[in-house]
Amino acid sequence: MVVCVCRHGWMQASRRVRVKTSTMAVEGDVRRRRRQAVVSCCKRVVALFFSHVGLAAMVVAYSILGGFLFRAIEAPHEKRVKVSLQRLASFI
Numbered sequence: 870m871v872v873c874v875c876r877h878g879w880m881q882a883s884r885r886v887r888v889k890t891s892t893m894a895v896e897g898d899v900r901r902r903r904r905q906a907v908v909s910c911c912k913r914v915v916a917l918f919f920s921h922v923g924l925a926a927m928v929v930a931y932s933i934l935g936g937f938l939f940r941a942i943e944a945p946h947e948k949r950v951k952v953s954l955q956r957l958a959s960f961i
Contacts, residue, residue, distance in 0.1 A: 917923040 918927065
């Protein structure tokens with residue numbers, strides 16, 4: 870422990886230490902609160918996904934996205950088949 874000769878200097882040093890310590894404590898509290906908020910939010914999202922409403926919404930979203938994906942994959946082939954059928958019909 871370092872003791873200053875003048876009492877005024879010692880008080881300033883101790884204030885700096887207290888301010889630095891309290892600032893670190895506040896930063897730790899802010900981080901802890903943020904972490905708790907994120908964890909709480911994640912728990913709510915997981916609880917929603919595993920509820921009946923969340924599962925039904927995921928099934929609907931999966932079906933819609935699957936339809937769009939199927940259409941995107943199969944559209945070029947369907948266009949080729951349609952063109953070939955139109956050519957065939959024009960010969961008949």
